[in-house]
Amino acid sequence: MNWVQRxxxxxxxxxxxxxxxxxxxxxxxxxxxxxxxxxxxxxxRYVTEFFKSYDTFGLHSNMVLRASGSTAETVTGSLHLT
Incomplete structure:
Protein backbone atom coordinates (compact mmCIF):
# COMPACT_ATOMS: atom_id res chain seq x y z
CA MET A 1 0.00 0.00 0.00
CA ASN A 2 1.60 3.24 -1.13
CA TRP A 3 1.17 6.73 0.36
CA VAL A 4 -1.80 7.75 -1.82
CA GLN A 5 -3.70 4.53 -1.11
CA ARG A 6 -3.14 5.04 2.62
CA ARG A 45 -13.80 37.00 -4.19
CA TYR A 46 -13.88 38.33 -0.64
CA VAL A 47 -10.10 38.64 -0.43
CA THR A 48 -9.84 40.47 -3.75
CA GLU A 49 -12.62 42.90 -2.78
CA PHE A 50 -10.98 43.45 0.61
CA PHE A 51 -7.64 44.33 -0.96
CA LYS A 52 -9.30 46.54 -3.57
CA SER A 53 -11.04 48.53 -0.87
CA TYR A 54 -7.86 48.62 1.23
CA ASP A 55 -5.83 49.81 -1.75
CA THR A 56 -8.19 52.76 -2.27
CA PHE A 57 -6.24 54.61 0.41
CA GLY A 58 -2.98 52.77 -0.08
CA LEU A 59 0.12 53.04 -2.21
CA HIS A 60 -1.54 52.45 -5.57
CA SER A 61 -3.96 55.37 -5.27
CA ASN A 62 -1.11 57.66 -4.22
CA MET A 63 0.90 56.72 -7.32
CA VAL A 64 -2.13 57.18 -9.58
CA LEU A 65 -2.84 60.62 -8.15
CA ARG A 66 0.75 61.72 -8.66
CA ALA A 67 0.80 60.43 -12.23
CA SER A 68 -2.45 62.20 -13.10
CA GLY A 69 -1.35 65.49 -11.53
CA SER A 70 -4.46 65.71 -9.41
CA THR A 71 -4.95 68.35 -6.72
CA ALA A 72 -5.59 65.59 -4.22
CA GLU A 73 -1.83 65.00 -4.23
CA THR A 74 -1.40 67.65 -1.58
CA VAL A 75 -3.79 65.80 0.73
CA THR A 76 -2.30 62.35 0.25
CA GLY A 77 1.27 63.66 0.03
CA SER A 78 1.13 64.86 3.62
CA LEU A 79 0.52 61.33 4.92
CA HIS A 80 4.10 60.08 4.54
CA LEU A 81 5.50 57.93 7.33
CA THR A 82 8.94 58.83 8.60
Missing amino acids: KVYLYNVTFGLYMLDWWERYLFNILVIVLMWFIFYNSS
Whole structure:
Protein backbone atom coordinates (compact mmCIF):
# COMPACT_ATOMS: atom_id res chain seq x y z
CA MET A 1 0.00 0.00 0.00
CA ASN A 2 1.60 3.24 -1.13
CA TRP A 3 1.17 6.73 0.36
CA VAL A 4 -1.80 7.75 -1.82
CA GLN A 5 -3.70 4.53 -1.11
CA ARG A 6 -3.14 5.04 2.62
CA LYS A 7 -4.49 8.59 2.44
CA VAL A 8 -7.58 7.44 0.51
CA TYR A 9 -8.09 4.65 3.05
CA LEU A 10 -7.73 7.13 5.93
CA TYR A 11 -10.26 9.46 4.26
CA ASN A 12 -12.74 6.60 3.80
CA VAL A 13 -12.39 5.41 7.38
CA THR A 14 -12.47 8.90 8.91
CA PHE A 15 -15.72 9.91 7.20
CA GLY A 16 -17.30 6.45 7.31
CA LEU A 17 -17.33 6.08 3.53
CA TYR A 18 -16.05 2.50 3.68
CA MET A 19 -19.56 1.26 4.55
CA LEU A 20 -21.27 3.02 1.62
CA ASP A 21 -21.92 1.63 -1.85
CA TRP A 22 -19.77 2.88 -4.69
CA TRP A 23 -22.45 5.28 -6.00
CA GLU A 24 -23.08 6.71 -2.52
CA ARG A 25 -19.36 7.30 -2.11
CA TYR A 26 -19.20 9.13 -5.44
CA LEU A 27 -22.22 11.24 -4.51
CA PHE A 28 -20.65 12.19 -1.18
CA ASN A 29 -17.34 13.05 -2.85
CA ILE A 30 -19.11 15.22 -5.44
CA LEU A 31 -20.87 17.10 -2.66
CA VAL A 32 -17.56 17.62 -0.86
CA ILE A 33 -15.93 18.92 -4.06
CA VAL A 34 -18.82 21.33 -4.73
CA LEU A 35 -18.67 22.58 -1.15
CA MET A 36 -14.90 23.11 -1.34
CA TRP A 37 -15.25 24.94 -4.68
CA PHE A 38 -17.93 27.19 -3.15
CA ILE A 39 -15.73 28.00 -0.15
CA PHE A 40 -12.58 28.71 -2.21
CA TYR A 41 -14.42 30.71 -4.89
CA ASN A 42 -16.20 32.97 -2.42
CA SER A 43 -13.10 33.33 -0.27
CA SER A 44 -11.09 34.47 -3.27
CA ARG A 45 -13.80 37.00 -4.19
CA TYR A 46 -13.88 38.33 -0.64
CA VAL A 47 -10.10 38.64 -0.43
CA THR A 48 -9.84 40.47 -3.75
CA GLU A 49 -12.62 42.90 -2.78
CA PHE A 50 -10.98 43.45 0.61
CA PHE A 51 -7.64 44.33 -0.96
CA LYS A 52 -9.30 46.54 -3.57
CA SER A 53 -11.04 48.53 -0.87
CA TYR A 54 -7.86 48.62 1.23
CA ASP A 55 -5.83 49.81 -1.75
CA THR A 56 -8.19 52.76 -2.27
CA PHE A 57 -6.24 54.61 0.41
CA GLY A 58 -2.98 52.77 -0.08
CA LEU A 59 0.12 53.04 -2.21
CA HIS A 60 -1.54 52.45 -5.57
CA SER A 61 -3.96 55.37 -5.27
CA ASN A 62 -1.11 57.66 -4.22
CA MET A 63 0.90 56.72 -7.32
CA VAL A 64 -2.13 57.18 -9.58
CA LEU A 65 -2.84 60.62 -8.15
CA ARG A 66 0.75 61.72 -8.66
CA ALA A 67 0.80 60.43 -12.23
CA SER A 68 -2.45 62.20 -13.10
CA GLY A 69 -1.35 65.49 -11.53
CA SER A 70 -4.46 65.71 -9.41
CA THR A 71 -4.95 68.35 -6.72
CA ALA A 72 -5.59 65.59 -4.22
CA GLU A 73 -1.83 65.00 -4.23
CA THR A 74 -1.40 67.65 -1.58
CA VAL A 75 -3.79 65.80 0.73
CA THR A 76 -2.30 62.35 0.25
CA GLY A 77 1.27 63.66 0.03
CA SER A 78 1.13 64.86 3.62
CA LEU A 79 0.52 61.33 4.92
CA HIS A 80 4.10 60.08 4.54
CA LEU A 81 5.50 57.93 7.33
CA THR A 82 8.94 58.83 8.60
